[in-house]
Amino acid sequence: MNNFASYDVSLDVLDTELILEVTSKNVLGFKKLFKFFNTHFEYKNFFRRKRKIYYNWIEKIYYAKNKIKIKLYGKMFAITLCGVENPGGNYEKLKKLTGF
Numbered sequence: 001m002n003n004f005a006s007y008d009v010s011l012d013v014l015d016t017e018l019i020l021e022v023t024s025k026n027v028l029g030f031k032k033l034f035k036f037f038n039t040h041f042e043y044k045n046f047f048r049r050k051r052k053i054y055y056n057w058i059e060k061i062y063y064a065k066n067k068i069k070i071k072l073y074g075k076m077f078a079i080t081l082c083g084v085e086n087p088g089g090n091y092e093k094l095k096k097l098t099g100f
Helices: 087-098
Strands: 020-025 031-036 040-044 050-054 058-064 067-072 079-081
Touching: 020 079, 020 087, 058 087, 067 087
Parallel strands: none
Antiparallel strands: 020 031, 031 040, 040 050, 058 067, 067 079
16 A cells, blocks of 8 residues: 655655745845745855754744744744844744744
8 A cells, every 4th residue: 555654755855845935134134035844944044054943943933023033942042034024924924834
């Protein structure tokens, strides 16, 4: 019998469809792209290295002063998305996507 879900396929292979893209701008106006998938999100850090963060690492997502903040377990600071177009709408989409 052929099962739809195979134990041979890793989560990374199943989690390749891009669901949402959010562009954040810092104080100097530089843009940073956040790509949200089924179970993780990706962005490039200050050193241009790709960071991949799974949703189960997220402690809290909150929205304040037109900024979306993503707090991770065990981290002192939150990841802040600033200068986002339609921040309220994107915040609601992120809450649904991440299960908050």
